[in-house]
Amino acid sequence: MDKNSPIPPRDDNYSDTESAWAVDVRDAATRGMTQKASRKWWLAITLLSLMVLAGVYAWYYQLKHGMASAGYNDQAFWAVYIADVIAFIGVSYGGAVISAILRLTGQSWRAPLTRIAEGMALATVIVGAMFIFPHLGRPERFMNIVYYANWSSPLVWDFLAILTYTVATIIFFYIPLIPDLAIVNRHLGSANSPMRRKVYSALSLNWMGTKRQRRLLHSSLTLISLVIIPLAVSVHSVLSWAFALTSRPGWAETVFPPYFVIAALYSGTALVIVTAAAFRSGYKLQRFITQRHFVRIGYLMAALGLVYLYLTFADMATEGYTGITTGWITQTVTGRYAIPFWIYVLFGELIPIVVVAFKKFRNIKGLTFAAGGVVVALWIKRLVIVLPPATQPLIGSFWGSYHFTWVSITITLAGVAAVPLILMVMFRLIPILSIEEMEEAGPIGSIEQISDKTEKYQDKLLAGGRNLEQVKTKTPSSGLQMSGVDPIGLASAPTISVNPTVNPGGFSINPGEIR
Amino acid sequence: MSTSYNNETNSTSSERRDRKYRSFSLSPKANDEPSCGALACGADDSESCGISIPNGEVSRRNLLKLIGKGAAATVAAGVGVELLTYRAYAQSGSTTNPNGLGTNGNMTPGMAAAMADPAAPPDHQWAMVIDLRNCDGCGSCTAACQKAHYLTPDQTWIKVFAMTNNDGQTYHMPRPCMQCEDPPCLHVCPVEATFRTDQGVVLVNQDRCIGCRMCMAACPYEARYFNWTGDVQYPTTPIPPTPQAPIPQKLGTVGKCTFCVGNLNNGLLSECASGCPMGAIYNADLKTDVAVNGLGNTVKLSTFLYDNDAVTFYPEQDTHPRVWYIVGHGQNLETNSTSA
Ligand code: SF4
Numbered sequence A: 001m002d003k004n005s006p007i008p009p010r011d012d013n014y015s016d017t018e019s020a021w022a023v024d025v026r027d028a029a030t031r032g033m034t035q036k037a038s039r040k041w042w043l044a045i046t047l048l049s050l051m052v053l054a055g056v057y058a059w060y061y062q063l064k065h066g067m068a069s070a071g072y073n074d075q076a077f078w079a080v081y082i083a084d085v086i087a088f089i090g091v092s093y094g095g096a097v098i099s100a101i102l103r104l105t106g107q108s109w110r111a112p113l114t115r116i117a118e119g120m121a122l123a124t125v126i127v128g129a130m131f132i133f134p135h136l137g138r139p140e141r142f143m144n145i146v147y148y149a150n151w152s153s154p155l156v157w158d159f160l161a162i163l164t165y166t167v168a169t170i171i172f173f174y175i176p177l178i179p180d181l182a183i184v185n186r187h188l189g190s191a192n193s194p195m196r197r198k199v200y201s202a203l204s205l206n207w208m209g210t211k212r213q214r215r216l217l218h219s220s221l222t223l224i225s226l227v228i229i230p231l232a233v234s235v236h237s238v239l240s241w242a243f244a245l246t247s248r249p250g251w252a253e254t255v256f257p258p259y260f261v262i263a264a265l266y267s268g269t270a271l272v273i274v275t276a277a278a279f280r281s282g283y284k285l286q287r288f289i290t291q292r293h294f295v296r297i298g299y300l301m302a303a304l305g306l307v308y309l310y311l312t313f314a315d316m317a318t319e320g321y322t323g324i325t326t327g328w329i330t331q332t333v334t335g336r337y338a339i340p341f342w343i344y345v346l347f348g349e350l351i352p353i354v355v356v357a358f359k360k361f362r363n364i365k366g367l368t369f370a371a372g373g374v375v376v377a378l379w380i381k382r383l384v385i386v387l388p389p390a391t392q393p394l395i396g397s398f399w400g401s402y403h404f405t406w407v408s409i410t411i412t413l414a415g416v417a418a419v420p421l422i423l424m425v426m427f428r429l430i431p432i433l434s435i436e437e438m439e440e441a442g443p444i445g446s447i448e449q450i451s452d453k454t455e456k457y458q459d460k461l462l463a464g465g466r467n468l469e470q471v472k473t474k475t476p477s478s479g480l481q482m483s484g485v486d487p488i489g490l491a492s493a494p495t496i497s498v499n500p501t502v503n504p505g506g507f508s509i510n511p512g513e514i515r
Numbered sequence B: 001m002s003t004s005y006n007n008e009t010n011s012t013s014s015e016r017r018d019r020k021y022r023s024f025s026l027s028p029k030a031n032d033e034p035s036c037g038a039l040a041c042g043a044d045d046s047e048s049c050g051i052s053i054p055n056g057e058v059s060r061r062n063l064l065k066l067i068g069k070g071a072a073a074t075v076a077a078g079v080g081v082e083l084l085t086y087r088a089y090a091q092s093g094s095t096t097n098p099n100g101l102g103t104n105g106n107m108t109p110g111m112a113a114a115m116a117d118p119a120a121p122p123d124h125q126w127a128m129v130i131d132l133r134n135c136d137g138c139g140s141c142t143a144a145c146q147k148a149h150y151l152t153p154d155q156t157w158i159k160v161f162a163m164t165n166n167d168g169q170t171y172h173m174p175r176p177c178m179q180c181e182d183p184p185c186l187h188v189c190p191v192e193a194t195f196r197t198d199q200g201v202v203l204v205n206q207d208r209c210i211g212c213r214m215c216m217a218a219c220p221y222e223a224r225y226f227n228w229t230g231d232v233q234y235p236t237t238p239i240p241p242t243p244q245a246p247i248p249q250k251l252g253t254v255g256k257c258t259f260c261v262g263n264l265n266n267g268l269l270s271e272c273a274s275g276c277p278m279g280a281i282y283n284a285d286l287k288t289d290v291a292v293n294g295l296g297n298t299v300k301l302s303t304f305l306y307d308n309d310a311v312t313f314y315p316e317q318d319t320h321p322r323v324w325y326i327v328g329h330g331q332n333l334e335t336n337s338t339s340a
């Protein structure tokens, strides 16, 4: 057995007797599946569905009246839809890779986040791939790419890459779901409709939690985690080559593949934060997803943001200095694209760095705000990558221009609405937490109220997740036990003992412990 | 559109162009040309056959026909100038020529091949020469092209750019599709909707194009125009549109200059060449080594290019354009001012 396995092996005699922790996890993870949908939920679903329907109508209008109705013209032949494709598939990549890397490195604190991250990855890759259709002038001929594939075209490779990546994302989403569906069936019992029961047991592939099954699960998860990282790198490199393989100044840049990959990771990390924040409060997961999760992902986000800033600079500086084809740089920095570009600099770089740098802002609210800004700013940045080189004149000096119309705005907003819509429906059908992984990780994975002194020790523990079983046995097993209580008994006075299962809103954070 | 597509009673010159176009499309053999033969043309003209007096379209057509039949040698003899300079370089495999422009600038692999073995099929390798010294920027070529192909005003398959030379003087440069021998637009098309004929003409199959516009991104000459709007009324034509004659254009697909290859193969000039009152645009054939403009001037292509230091546009892109420009004093095709 691989010692670095993300999921430690268990004994064959693994029984389903539920520890207090397990009960809490299962309750929280299935709450969305069992509870009757609230009025708010229905309201949100209706609103989002209406937005999607409006987008479908706008697309119909666009098909009938031509793409001019979406603001396109011969000197702005690529614009918002291709930016949407890149932005959505980009955030998907971020979600998948964060989850994969944390899995491979055995970070047990990832456990409460993986399902949300992978669900987000799945929803956004589907929506991103859908944006290809409004981008095409003749979407009904889409299958020509298969029938008459021209392998020297970057777009054929794009198609292949996106298709493969979508399939991989589905598998990546599905494999950790296998044990969960079995657990859900057992946990919910009669609360589950017979129809659902059947589907779940079929999808859970007869999961019993035996040693062999665990080994299989573990190795397939490791494999798909290993595969999805280079796959996602290739998808974004190939996407960037749709631009970089033309001779247009501003697109034909050697830096483009890593530029796109980092942008994808950066925006994806940010969306993981936003999604986690939204479902944390919506599904009352405050107990499991804590500030420390946000802070850790926030650090990652800030680091990626800096790399992205560096690549942006490297791209513009080298070309700007030589001054051969600098029209697009001038236009981006000071000209017609200056406003969106500086919005990106402000919300996509400065604010997230400030938020992460200062302890004062480095909390859930601040990080969620910063991450939301990053997601939007990176979409704007994609437009700024697409538009200046597309509208620049290759002959003469007349710049083209792209104008948003109600059609392109409605279709883009439909895509934005589709992501939460898919996620909200998804988490009515499947557990929002990765139950199996949570139980493996044990309560320590979500501890927040700890003193600085114990934190180091905990980090050590977190790194070696194997010891958790031991730790868990020390945990008093009253059903109302709170994860915030330090199981090792080192907790200092400021720990506040509130029971989040009873009163999730009352869960408070000790400001002294924020990091 | 006020022009009636099927009406043949009207006989203004532009209408005649339409008819020519159609007569080709319907039945290539049905040519109702008057019997002013090529020989008659030569006899009428006091000058040599190569520099015939412009006496209407008829003689031009026949001239080109004559050329097509392989009478290039006669023409050459008539002109009586130093020939074959270009051909000599092609055959010697030299990479530079005496005027120092380098083969990239003016000799394409296709031209070299055509000149090395003129007898090999196909009969024609179409090309174009644009003499910027004669272009006054009137835009007649664009108008003629748009009329013939029923294009919207935005769709300038041949577009006349106003350029500024280093002394601040302006000149004009018509830019058709360059019919690149190594066309980037073709390489990037995901569905092979863009293809190149054996006559060296790059065409678009609008029945296959998915409208991804990758080709528009790849073309270094901005020569491609999309059909953006479904709100224009295109004429209904008795014959279905073909890549050679894409009339009407199809919504959601891309279009571009076709070199009027149907015209060329039927002994007619392209719409822009016959529409240019200054005779700045020459249709050329690499195989027969001849170029003809709308005024009926016929020249020996290789000599014409060599003597006038013809250049191609953006040669550094290695697209090997089939369109050569003859620039005047102070004009420079490399001027690419990207200032706002
Ligand atoms: S000029 Fe542009 S459209 Fe024409 S063949 Fe070359 S690349 Fe293609």
Ligand code: SF4
Binding pocket: B188, B189, B190, B191, B192, B193, B194, B204, B208, B209, B210, B211, B212, B213, B214, B215, B216, B253, B254
């Ligand atoms: S727009 Fe049409 S011709 Fe151009 S690359 Fe796409 S499919 Fe090919």
